[in-house]
Amino acid sequence: MTTKTPSEQAVDADLVSTAFRAGVNRSQWRQLSYAYPLLYIGVSAIETDGSSSEYSFRFDVSGFPGTAPQVTIWDLESNTALEPSRRPKGSGRVMEAFKRWGNDTIYRPWDRQAGPHNNWSATHPTLAWNPSRHLTFILEDLHGLLTSNALAQGSRIVS
Numbered sequence: 147m148t149t150k151t152p153s154e155q156a157v158d159a160d161l162v163s164t165a166f167r168a169g170v171n172r173s174q175w176r177q178l179s180y181a182y183p184l185l186y187i188g189v190s191a192i193e194t195d196g197s198s199s200e201y202s203f204r205f206d207v208s209g210f211p212g213t214a215p216q217v218t219i220w221d222l223e224s225n226t227a228l229e230p231s232r233r234p235k236g237s238g239r240v241m242e243a244f245k246r247w248g249n250d251t252i253y254r255p256w257d258r259q260a261g262p263h264n265n266w267s268a269t270h271p272t273l274a275w276n277p278s279r280h281l282t283f284i285l286e287d288l289h290g291l292l293t294s295n296a297l298a299q300g301s302r303i304v305s
Contacts, residue, residue, distance in 0.1 A: 153210045154182045157281070161185075165282040174289045178222070183208035186220065189285065191292035194235050201234060201292060205281070206258070214275035216258040217284060218251050219244055236295045243291050256284055 150158070160166055161177060169175050178186040185205040193199055206216040219228045227250040234244050243253050251259040256275040261267035267274035273287065 151182075153208065153212075156211050157182065157185065157207050160281040163280065163282070165280065166285075169282060169285055169289070175285050178202060183210075185215075185281075186222070187285065189288045189292055191234060192294075192296040194295050196295070201228070203252075203288065205284075207281075211277045211279065214256055214258040214261055215281070215284060216251050217254075217288075234292055240291050240294060252288070254284075254287060256287065 157180075161180070170177070173190055175187050175189045178188050180186070183206055185207055187203050187205065188200045189203060191199045191201055202220045202222050204218045204220040219233060220226075221228045221232070227246075230246045233246075234240050245253060247253055247260075248263070249259055251257045253260045253263075255261050255267045255270040255273040256279070258275075261275055275283075
């Protein structure tokens with residue numbers, strides 16, 4: 147019998163939580179695969195032309211929840227970070243979050259690598275990671291970014 151670490155137990159609990167399952171039921175995200183410490187999640191998106199799509203993300207959840215996940219937009223076929231030319235387009239906020247930088251993690255205050263960069267997590271505490279947060283906190287932010295193009299499209303979007 148293998149005993150799971152507290153980090154593995156916390157991830158497992160998040161993946162069966164009501165909030166996570168609600169996002170799955172609303173087709174906002176879906177679990178693609180998980181073998182601790184790597185979790186792969188697909189998040190639905192609206193492209194600049196109004197079409198629906200999905201982007202994959204690799205979460206390194208080692209040390210979770212005490213340590214923020216390290217999240218990278220991922221190409222499942224090549225098993226590498228998604229090439230910049232294939233990343234989400236849209237507002238400046240979208241472009242900034244998914245730009246190629248440093249070790250290629252998502253550029254958001256909740257990310258393990260980006261949060262400390264330029265003291266970003268301290269200047270954006272509502273988006274910063276802390277151990278009381280859950281994976282859905284990140285997924286809701288990613289989904290919001292990836293569907294923000296729908297606002298620009300207005301009534302042309304059909305679900």
